Amino acid sequence: MTIASVVEEAAHEAVGLSSDECLKCNICNEVCPVARVDDRFPGPKYVGPQAQRFRLAAPVPINLDGKPVLTPDRTVDWCSGCGWCTTACPAGVKIAEVNSRARASIRAGHRPRLRDWLISQTDLIGRFGAPFTPLANWTLHNRLFRALIELVLGIHRKAPLPLYAGRSFRSRFKRRGGLVGRAGEAALPPPDRAVVYFHGCAANYYEQHVADAAIAVLERNGFQVIAPPQECCGLPMISNGLYQGARTKARRNIDVLAEYARLGYRIVGTSTSCTHTLKAEYAEMLDVDDADARAVSQATWDICEFLLDLHEQGRLDTGFGRVDQDLPYHAPCQLRSHGIGLPALDLFALVPGLRAVDMDHDCCGIAGTYGLKKEKYDTAMRVGDDLFRRIEASGAPESACDSETCRWQIATATGRPSKHPVEYLAAAYAAADAVGGAAGTSAGAAH
Amino acid sequence: MPSADVAVIGAGLAGLLTAVRLAEDGARVVVLSEGNGTLHWAGGPIDLGFAPRASDAADAVRGLARRRGHPYALLGVDVAPALDWFLQLTTDLGLPHAGSLDGGFGPLPTGIGGVRPVSVVPAAQAAALEPWAPGERLVIAGQAGFKDFWPRAVASSLARPEVWGGFSRPARVTAVTVEWPGLHERRNLNALRIAEAFDNPDWRTAALDITARAVASTGPGPVRVGLPAVLGLRDHPRALDAAEERLGAPVMEFPLVPPGIPGIRLHDVLRAKLRARGGRLLLGERVARVETTRRKVTAVATTAATRELVTHVGALVLATGGIAGSGLIGEPSGVIRETVLGLPVEGPPIESWLSGDPLDPGSLPIAAAGLRTDDTLRPVDPGRPTDGPLFDNVRVVGALLAGQQWMVERCGDGVSLASAWRAAASLSGAAPKRRATPRRAEAVR
Numbered sequence: 001m002t003i004a005s006v007v008e009e010a011a012h013e014a015v016g017l018s019s020d021e022c023l024k025c026n027i028c029n030e031v032c033p034v035a036r037v038d039d040r041f042p043g044p045k046y047v048g049p050q051a052q053r054f055r056l057a058a059p060v061p062i063n064l065d066g067k068p069v070l071t072p073d074r075t076v077d078w079c080s081g082c083g084w085c086t087t088a089c090p091a092g093v094k095i096a097e098v099n100s101r102a103r104a105s106i107r108a109g110h111r112p113r114l115r116d117w118l119i120s121q122t123d124l125i126g127r128f129g130a131p132f133t134p135l136a137n138w139t140l141h142n143r144l145f146r147a148l149i150e151l152v153l154g155i156h157r158k159a160p161l162p163l164y165a166g167r168s169f170r171s172r173f174k175r176r177g178g179l180v181g182r183a184g185e186a187a188l189p190p191p192d193r194a195v196v197y198f199h200g201c202a203a204n205y206y207e208q209h210v211a212d213a214a215i216a217v218l219e220r221n222g223f224q225v226i227a228p229p230q231e232c233c234g235l236p237m238i239s240n241g242l243y244q245g246a247r248t249k250a251r252r253n254i255d256v257l258a259e260y261a262r263l264g265y266r267i268v269g270t271s272t273s274c275t276h277t278l279k280a281e282y283a284e285m286l287d288v289d290d291a292d293a294r295a296v297s298q299a300t301w302d303i304c305e306f307l308l309d310l311h312e313q314g315r316l317d318t319g320f321g322r323v324d325q326d327l328p329y330h331a332p333c334q335l336r337s338h339g340i341g342l343p344a345l346d347l348f349a350l351v352p353g354l355r356a357v358d359m360d361h362d363c364c365g366i367a368g369t370y371g372l373k374k375e376k377y378d379t380a381m382r383v384g385d386d387l388f389r390r391i392e393a394s395g396a397p398e399s400a401c402d403s404e405t406c407r408w409q410i411a412t413a414t415g416r417p418s419k420h421p422v423e424y425l426a427a428a429y430a431a432a433d434a435v436g437g438a439a440g441t442s443a444g445a446a447h
Numbered sequence: 448m449p450s451a452d453v454a455v456i457g458a459g460l461a462g463l464l465t466a467v468r469l470a471e472d473g474a475r476v477v478v479l480s481e482g483n484g485t486l487h488w489a490g491g492p493i494d495l496g497f498a499p500r501a502s503d504a505a506d507a508v509r510g511l512a513r514r515r516g517h518p519y520a521l522l523g524v525d526v527a528p529a530l531d532w533f534l535q536l537t538t539d540l541g542l543p544h545a546g547s548l549d550g551g552f553g554p555l556p557t558g559i560g561g562v563r564p565v566s567v568v569p570a571a572q573a574a575a576l577e578p579w580a581p582g583e584r585l586v587i588a589g590q591a592g593f594k595d596f597w598p599r600a601v602a603s604s605l606a607r608p609e610v611w612g613g614f615s616r617p618a619r620v621t622a623v624t625v626e627w628p629g630l631h632e633r634r635n636l637n638a639l640r641i642a643e644a645f646d647n648p649d650w651r652t653a654a655l656d657i658t659a660r661a662v663a664s665t666g667p668g669p670v671r672v673g674l675p676a677v678l679g680l681r682d683h684p685r686a687l688d689a690a691e692e693r694l695g696a697p698v699m700e701f702p703l704v705p706p707g708i709p710g711i712r713l714h715d716v717l718r719a720k721l722r723a724r725g726g727r728l729l730l731g732e733r734v735a736r737v738e739t740t741r742r743k744v745t746a747v748a749t750t751a752a753t754r755e756l757v758t759h760v761g762a763l764v765l766a767t768g769g770i771a772g773s774g775l776i777g778e779p780s781g782v783i784r785e786t787v788l789g790l791p792v793e794g795p796p797i798e799s800w801l802s803g804d805p806l807d808p809g810s811l812p813i814a815a816a817g818l819r820t821d822d823t824l825r826p827v828d829p830g831r832p833t834d835g836p837l838f839d840n841v842r843v844v845g846a847l848l849a850g851q852q853w854m855v856e857r858c859g860d861g862v863s864l865a866s867a868w869r870a871a872a873s874l875s876g877a878a879p880k881r882r883a884t885p886r887r888a889e890a891v892r
Contacts, residue, residue, distance in 0.1 A: 025487070025488060025705050025706075026637070026705045026706045027482060027483045027487050027705075027706065029637065029639070029706070030483075030487060030639055030706045030711070031483065035635070036643075039633050039634045039635050039640075040634075042634065042635045043635060046635075086731070087482070087730050087731035088482045088483045088730055088731070089481075089482045090480075090481055090482030090483060090484065090485075090772075090773070091482070091773070092481065092482075092733065276752055279752040279753040280752040280753070297752075297753050298753055298754070300753060312450075336730070336731060337731070337752060338751055338752045339731050339732060339749065339750060339751030339752055339756055340751055340752075340756050341727075341729055341756055342727070342729075358722075360722070
């Protein structure tokens, strides 16, 4: 990396310059879940807007080796990327984004650590593991192998890893005749009768029940589902500072999705972190911000956001059957970064008998891949500790959350399942059918 | 769902109090805030008003109410009932305050060694309202290496009689520096981390015993102990009780630079109350656009990752603050812009935004900039106030109201309380007697 490119990358970006708005008021340090539990992270203010002054200095400071000094403080790597600092900043500073870019600058030009590279390749891991599901699941949950993996790779032996579900969602969906092509490859239903489903890696390889529930709910409301070719959204790479690889993912996804977006199809995702990446991070982190990227961003919806929007238009089938249970709900950090409120809670309120309670906790700790790392696992567990204890204390048999890595973290820590909100909606529709037809259907859903 | 009886823009004291009051009356309330509000910078005292010759806060409020264009000219009469409500509310929420409108002022020392006149304070600062007895000493204790509170520096300032501005003062001021358990090895020691440590009963017992020994070493006789405002965050009431018991003396929390632990405590209990009443507080929501029909706001659109979050509203409360809270922006062109609705602002011309000594709070005429309202706090055009409200379902509360020099007049919290009270009453349809009507069942959230 040349000095010129460093200046280019840091100085001419709206994200970096938002640091100028910083009042040094400490609200970001106050809300930071990592700084709350771990002194090794000095807090978002210090590594973000304050350190940014040095990053923005021109000419770039040179250290004694003649290399540009990219950041005065490598402790930025303790940032989990949860984004709470940006959410709570009263002055509009893009603190988390500044920090993510700083981490990427540190990593740029270095070969990534094998562990960080590996856990960023979520679709690769999915693709290679799925055919060997029984073996892979046995290995990844065998204590001896996990100790070995921790020793060799640095993935903590107790960190939550998902179970492979066997054949991928895509191949099952294709086999049952689902639309899986690019726009123009096959005759498509009109955009008001179909949506593009961004399933992400989790629903493809591990949580196919989430994909099934999403399809059931979307079809119930008159939307056929199209699952065009897609790759990992790139967020794990972004989180690990591997921006080049993430840009490749972004480009490939945008190539496919933009064609649909331009035809008026909405892109709906069950992973709230993937949908946030499509919406915002391609531009804010990766500088992938051309017309195609913007078309994809504009067309992308988190599934609960999409369903609630249908409801506001009076188009959601509200003929939900009874789902009688207490349900602790954790709103993941990435959902908050969407800025769309808490749509899952609003949807839960439509289901008779479902008593959802917002746990009102900042972060479960996992932050994508952060809590998998040997050196960060304990920190991540302490971040989520209060949440885990309150879910356990609630006595509820399971909990709900919109993001897969959070669900795995919460399920592992609480010893009880954590489900996607759409699974409860699917269950409520099924319950309605079970008691004989759609009793109480309302609001003219498009069947 | 993204519709609400009332949307409150801004999560400072005025916004949260308006929201809580409306939610108590059964309204569905959502608070939309760009970030955490100015309460997170607050040091504890509830400033109702002050003037050097005023006998008490009520007197100061009356004085300000006689000033043409001051918010108290309209709201002065509401300060007393609003304060009664606030005192009852905070007591119910486990964060009781002491003091009153007519109990006179007391001197509260601060973390930079100054003294501020106070009339209503959280319990942890109540000792400031009691006159100093003859021979009574002040011992200031703080953690070694905590960079926001230097006991010796604070004590050397407070040892000068003139700092106390004519108030009753201690016979002697002494500083002790202590080592609370485990803190010397901690990096990044800030007020919040120490406050969290005080939430732990075992830790605080040990810390307070260390402090008690240090205080005892300063000699015999009655003392009060001044501590940085870090006595617990979530378990503050018990931490305060423990402090007074272990130290065997009245304790005073000195306000520090932000983060303001006393303000965060107040924010947390008000937010919890709002949630318990089915209200919601959303952070990271900057208003992008407001939908209006003739003289009515129908929806608020806030910024989101892609498309705006649209909240349909029955009424809108502007609690966005003044220049400091970014409810107003002074443009380089000299225009002072109201950031949500673009309402006409009353304020000085650009040449006199600042005058005289920039460090003198009295030299900031722009601080008085804000919105003019009718007597139910609906915004009017300051040039043509008699034309009636610009919007029928909008209310303006807090620092956004024109005509207050809150840094000099020390009336900011009183204006917040009284305007929240007035706005909530007018949006609830009628007067406080409505409190007696049955409330809507609490929303299941």
